[in-house]
Amino acid sequence: MNLIEKIALKALHQVDPERSHSLALTAMRLGIVPLSGLVSTDRLKTNFCGMELTNPVGLAAGYDKNAQVVDALTQAGFGFVEVGAVTPRAQQGNPKPRLFRLTEDQAVINRYGFNNEGMEAAAARLTRRSRRRPVPVGLNLGANKDSEDRAADFANVLASCGPLVDFATVNVSSPNTEKLRDLQGAEALRALLTGVLDVRDTLGKYTPIFLKIAPDLSDQELAEVAEVAMEVKIDAVIATNTTLDREGLKSADKGEKGGLSGAPLFEKSTRVLARLSQLTHGEMPLVGVGGIGSAEDAYQKIRAGAHVVQLYSALAYKGLSLVEDIALGLDGLLARDGFAHVSDAVGTGREDWL
Secondary structure (H helix, E strand, O other): OHHHHHHHHHHHHHOOOHHHHHHHHHHHHHHOOOOOOOOOOOOOOOOOOEEOOOEEEEEEEOOOOOOOOHHOOOOOOEEEEEEEEEEEOOOOOOOOOEEEEHHHHHHEOOOOOOOOOOOOHHHHHHHHHHOOOOEEEEEEEEOOOOOOOOOHHHHHHHHHHHHHEEEEEEEEOOOOOOOOOHHHOOOHHHHHHHHHHHHHOOOOOOOOEEEOOOOOOHHHHHHHHHHHHHHHHOOOEEEEEOOOOOOOOOOOOOOOOOOOOOHHHHHHHHHHHHHHHHHHOOOOOEEEEEEOOOHHHHHHHHHOOEEEEEEOOHHHHOHHHHHHHHHHHHHHHHHOOOOHHHHHOOOOOOOHHH
């Protein structure tokens, strides 16, 4: 982190977290944020679900909910970028305040509730994005809070925006929309994913579909999710979203309702990731996310079974330069341990987390 970034982060932390995030997006849109550009080495270049990535470090959904700064993000060092979540209709989300920094824990609690401008606004912006950079862009699909058919909402967003993105994620794991996580049950999940995949087949191009799951599933629930994911042939699973767990937190806002992300999520999400890798016999492509704040964290996720990783919350504390630091640091760790390519390390430390 350079001096300018340190000063900018310190200033942003003096204002309300949601306002701070809005200011950061504005700065990116205006082009006044230093960006790393493409970050890659032969060891880091990888193919994931048919997408050629310059490196395996991606941006998780939630940072750019409305696809406002896609072009800037594809120049920030990420190997792939996920925007959203986007719902069919615009919605305000939950009442403010709804975003809390837990600085002492290097964590964040949010209860946004899928606030976004809707799929038409997202589609308009995605239509205008540059295709010159080799960084895949995906969309996180959401459902409206007051929808009578939430499963149909996911399919509708994909029908609208699917032709404009390189992958899409079915997000049934946000804790901030009432009863949304109920869609992770085997029967409901099978029907939802089948509907989304049917729409995918009408897009005129193959768009990989990912499923994002919660870290709070029981062993039985996780086994059911794995079974359904394999059965319907989903392209990948993202493990995991935020948690409702508050164990071990120290910060004053630890009791706020919402999903917890950041450093305290690392161990729990990595154990779910390793178990999912075991349940799918290493055959399901997996995205490891939850608590990544360093190259060592990313490396542990990969060794636990992740083929690629995503981060978000750590950026609030360490800035966008963290992306390049993690990617190049990961390259060094792979070299140190004798791995010629990142794919060679996938799952090599899985048993440590089981």
